[in-house]
Amino acid sequence: xxxxxxxxxxxxxxxxxxxxxxxxxxxxxxxxxxxxxxxxxxxxxxxxxxxxxxxxxxxxxxxxxxxxxxxxxxxxxxxxxxxxxxxxxxxxxxxxxxxxxxxxxxxxx
Numbered sequence: 001x002x003x004x005x006x007x008x009x010x011x012x013x014x015x016x017x018x019x020x021x022x023x024x025x026x027x028x029x030x031x032x033x034x035x036x037x038x039x040x041x042x043x044x045x046x047x048x049x050x051x052x053x054x055x056x057x058x059x060x061x062x063x064x065x066x067x068x069x070x071x072x073x074x075x076x077x078x079x080x081x082x083x084x085x086x087x088x089x090x091x092x093x094x095x096x097x098x099x100x101x102x103x104x105x106x107x108x109x
Contacts, residue, residue: 024108029061032086032095036107048084048102059084061104 024041036042046064050057062081086096096102 026109028107028109029104030107031059031061031084031102031104032091033105034103036105040107040109043106043108045103045105048104049081050084051079052082061106 027043028036028040030036031048034045044061044063046062046066048059049062050059060081084102086093086098086100086102088096088098
């Protein structure tokens with residue numbers, strides 16, 4: 001996700017994607033990868049993101065070219081999404097690169 005695209009997303013509601021593929025009922029999100037394992041189908045790749053809350057948070061894979069709801073441009077002081085940045089020691093390196101944004105891929109089978 002380039003910085004220009006990120007600017008267009010500021011204070012926009014995030015569009016939600018639901019993967020439903022009748023012939024591939026199992027989905028898997030893999031952090032620190034851009035490709036699926038052999039035998040799996042790549043639905044999309046992107047960046048691992050989460051809210052900036054210090055408490056419990058869920059990590060999601062956001063498409064590398066996300067779209068925003070054009071009707072949802074208003075600062076509602078809601079939860080914001082931030083890219084996850086790797087810190088070696090907390091995460092195994094290689095696979096993760098220290099101080100880099102963590103990529104991800106969503107795969108189905």
